[in-house]
Structure formats: structure tokens, C-alpha cells
Amino acid sequence: MKKYILLIVMVALAGLAGAGLVRYSQQARAIHSDIAARENSIVGIHAFLQAPAASAYENTAALAGFETVYVAPNSGIDIEPLYQYDAPEGFTIESFSEAWNESGLQLLYEELKKNKHGEEINTLQTVTIHSFETDDRSAEHITTEKKERLNLVFPLFPEGFGFDMFQSQGVIALYGGDTRTTIESMARSLSHEYGHHYTLYYMSADDTDGELDPEYAKIRGLDEDEARLALSNSTSGYYDYTNNHHLYLVEIAADDYVLLMGSPTVRQVVDFKDVADALNGEENPETIRMNEAFNALPQENLTIPPAGDVPGLAEYFYGFIGETPDRAPLDAEPITLNVERRTKSYDLVSGYETFANYLFTWNTPYEDAVYTLVSYNDAYEIYPVKTVQPGENARAVIGTLTSAGETAIRTASDNIAEGTKTFVVIALLPDGNVQFSEPLEMEF
Numbered sequence: 449m450k451k452y453i454l455l456i457v458m459v460a461l462a463g464l465a466g467a468g469l470v471r472y473s474q475q476a477r478a479i480h481s482d483i484a485a486r487e488n489s490i491v492g493i494h495a496f497l498q499a500p501a502a503s504a505y506e507n508t509a510a511l512a513g514f515e516t517v518y519v520a521p522n523s524g525i526d527i528e529p530l531y532q533y534d535a536p537e538g539f540t541i542e543s544f545s546e547a548w549n550e551s552g553l554q555l556l557y558e559e560l561k562k563n564k565h566g567e568e569i570n571t572l573q574t575v576t577i578h579s580f581e582t583d584d585r586s587a588e589h590i591t592t593e594k595k596e597r598l599n600l601v602f603p604l605f606p607e608g609f610g611f612d613m614f615q616s617q618g619v620i621a622l623y624g625g626d627t628r629t630t631i632e633s634m635a636r637s638l639s640h641e642y643g644h645h646y647t648l649y650y651m652s653a654d655d656t657d658g659e660l661d662p663e664y665a666k667i668r669g670l671d672e673d674e675a676r677l678a679l680s681n682s683t684s685g686y687y688d689y690t691n692n693h694h695l696y697l698v699e700i701a702a703d704d705y706v707l708l709m710g711s712p713t714v715r716q717v718v719d720f721k722d723v724a725d726a727l728n729g730e731e732n733p734e735t736i737r738m739n740e741a742f743n744a745l746p747q748e749n750l751t752i753p754p755a756g757d758v759p760g761l762a763e764y765f766y767g768f769i770g771e772t773p774d775r776a777p778l779d780a781e782p783i784t785l786n787v788e789r790r791t792k793s794y795d796l797v798s799g800y801e802t803f804a805n806y807l808f809t810w811n812t813p814y815e816d817a818v819y820t821l822v823s824y825n826d827a828y829e830i831y832p833v834k835t836v837q838p839g840e841n842a843r844a845v846i847g848t849l850t851s852a853g854e855t856a857i858r859t860a861s862d863n864i865a866e867g868t869k870t871f872v873v874i875a876l877l878p879d880g881n882v883q884f885s886e887p888l889e890m891e892f
């Protein structure tokens with residue numbers, strides 16, 4: 449039998465994919481608040497939480513964050529934004545980034561207005577673009593109502609720090625202004641944070657701390673087994689929030705807003721490549737922001753139905769502003785995943801070796817939809833597998849794929865076919881509706 453030399457031409461790609469996946473998972477697990485990359489802040493938060501309530505503790509993590517962030521009027525720190533746009537509704541859009549001047553801010557204002565809104569927009573105070581990128585969050589929404597504040601403001605806004613400035617006013621902070629210089633790169637964060645503003649304004653329960661209207665959880669079909677219904681203002685609560693961000697009802701609500709009422713600009717598609725593409729020399733871009741990959745992560749929580757597939761949910765959201773949903777509900781068609789394990793063995797110079805890969809196929813009930821196969825592990829780290837454009841074959845491959853030449857074989861592999869993974873296909877329709885397949889869990 450012919451002996452082959454193993455030629456791993458895709459080492460670079462496999463390594464790249466690995467690095468990329470770390471990046472995806474960090475951003476996907478908690479689009480704007482992953483604590484893992486934030487050791488300095490953790491020290492600061494701990495110290496803050498352990499300090500006696502009455503002492504004037506200086507939160508170093510917060511102050512670091514405030515480097516170019518605006519601060520409370522009486523704090524003794526006075527930093528003026530570089531650029532400012534005054535919206536007709538009374539709020540301002542401020543920029544601390546050279547990349548966002550007045551005309552850019554006006555475009556951002558116009559983008560914000562593409563999201564559905566009602567009277568709540570009158571209580572928005574400021575949208576701020578910060579120049580620096582943070583590892584842990586791309587944006588956040590801040591309010592001062594006690595029940596709304598809680599962990600939403602940690603770690604940048606410890607208790608008692610500059611609250612008088614925010615008096616029930618919504619403040620949206622967008623980070624990474626120097627690197628996210630387009631409307632498209634800011635649109636998803638803006639819509640999600642405005643979603644916090646919208647949902648906290650209309651859906652805050654009256655007599656509770658950090659809970660949304662129980663009616664919402666009921667319509668969403670979520671109880672305490674499936675979602676964290678309330679925020680907890682404690683150290684453990686804070687860690688739980690950062691580690692299980694996608695389970696928090698306030699986050700699910702903000703994502704529902706994006707799906708049901710968000711600007712069309714958020715629906716951006718990233719063409720994810722699998723190992724079969726890699727063997728053909730096609731690779732994923734080196735850096736992908738998951739919040740610019742609406743097709744792979746239309747809502748942070750892929751374990752619950754997409755917002756448009758929940759009866760009564762769109763009506764509930766639009767009801768607050770006296771409107772009816774602007775598109776018909778999705779005519780839900782089941783999408784079913786099939787998987788086939790395939791192996792190839794070679795008599796290599798270094799010994800006999802078998803390579804395994806897995807072929808996923810699925811039905812495509814929506815002709816003009818973009819389909820994206822995504823997987824996640826037990827820690828809810830997201831691994832996008834493959835994007836299939838309308839008209840393309842609905843198939844994706846994971847594992848190690850080989851191609852034999854005259855004397856050598858080439859391989860392409862990913863790190864997806866390891867451990868326990870759950871797979872789901874996401875269909876994104878042209879009108880913005882989204883449908884998920886039944887999840888398929890596999891142990892490798």
C-alpha cells in the first residue's frame with residue numbers, strides 16, 4: 449500500500465481558528481461583560497464590596513474606567529467630550545473619540561431613531577462614545593433607579609458614585625470608539641442598550657429589586673429554572689451575572705427588543721467558514737465581533753426560542769407604545785439537523801492513522817434565508833461553524849478533513865469536535881425574522 453507523508457498545510461488555519469474561537473466565546477458568552485479578562489477590575493470590585501458602606505471608598509476599577517469617561521458633577525474631575533450632538537428629543541450624544549465627530553454623531557442619532565421608540569426616549573439623557581476598547585463590555589446601559597441599578601452599573605458605577613447625575617435618566621455608554629468607527633459596528637450595541645432603556649422603562653416591576661414585570665417572564669415562557677429573574681446585588685450575584693449573562697431576564701428582554709423592534713442595521717451577516725472551506729483555502733477573518741454576526745447570534749441566549757417565535761411577545765413589546773408589530777409573525781417550520789460521522793485512514797510514513805469528521809445537513813424550509821450552524825459547549829462558549837447563503841447546499845463539516853495528493857495528504861481541522869457540544873441551525877430571513885432548529889447535543 450502506498451505510504452503518505454502527512455502534510456498539515458492547515459496548521460496555521462487550525463491555530464488561527466483556535467485563537468479566533470477564544471475571541472468569539474469571550475464576546476459571545478457575555479457580549480458586553482465578561483469578567484474573565486478583567487483581573488484588575490475584580491480586585492477593585494472586591495475591595496469596593498467589602499468596604500464599609502459609610503466610608504468614602506475609592507473604587508480604583510471604576511476610576512480607571514473613568515479615565516476618559518465623564519464623571520459626576522461634584523467629583524472634582526472635569527472631562528469634556530471632544531464632540532457633542534444635541535438631539536431634538538433633549539438628550540445628547542457625546543464622543544471622547546477622535547473617530548466620532550459631530551457628523552458621525554448625527555449619523556449615530558439617525559441610527560438610534562431606526563429603533564422603535566415611544567415616550568421613553570424623552571428620559572434618555574446621554575449616549576456616550578468612549579475611545580477605548582474594553583475586554584469585558586462593548587456597551588452598557590445605566591440608570592439610577594434603585595431597582596434598575598444593581599449589577600447593571602457595576603463595576604464602573606459603584607454605589608453612591610455620581611448617582612445624582614443620572615436621576616432616572618438613561619445613559620448609554622458605547623466603548624471602542626477608536627476601533628469601531630462605523631455605524632454598522634456600533635448599531636448592535638446601541639440597539640441592545642436602548643433595549644435596556646426601553647424594557648426598564650416599561651417593564652420594571654413595581655415592588656421588587658431588579659425584577660421585570662412577571663407578565664413578561666410568563667409570555668416569554670421562562671421560570672426560575674430557565675432564567676435568572678432578578679439581579680442580585682452581592683459579590684456572588686455579580687459573578688453569576690457576568691458568567692451567566694445570557695440567562696438574566698433583563699438581558700433576554702434587551703435582546704428581545706433588538707429582535708422585535710431593533711434597527712435593520714443590526715442584522716449583519718458574517719460568512720463563517722468550516723474545515724471544508726479551509727481545505728479550499730477559504731478562512732474566517734482574523735477578528736470577528738460576534739455582535740456584528742447577527743446570523744450566528746441573533747440573541748445571546750440560543751437555548752430559548754427566538755423572540756419572533758414566542759406567541760404574544762411582539763404584541764406585548766409594541767403595546768407599550770400603542771403600536772402593532774411591523775411584520776407578520778414567522779410561519780414557523782421545523783428545521784431538523786442530521787449528522788453523519790465519516791472517517792478516512794491513511795498509511796502514513798509515521799504510521800497508520802484515521803481521521804474523523806462529521807457532516808451536518810439540514811432541511812431549508814425558508815428559500816431566501818441565510819442559515820448558520822452554531823455550536824456551544826457546557827460553559828456556553830459559542831463556536832460558529834458555517835454560514836450557508838440562499839441557494840447553497842445546507843451542509844457543514846467539523847473535525848478533521850483530509851485531501852490526498854500524490855505523496856502527501858493535507859488536513860484541515862477545528863477544535864469543535866471535542867467534549868460535549870450542542871448544535872443549532874439559525875435561519876435569518878430577509879425581513880429580520882429568525883428561526884432555530886431543534887438543538888442537537890453530541891458527545892465526542
Ligand SMILES: [Zn+2]
Nearest residue numbers: 640644699702
Ligand atoms: Zn445588556
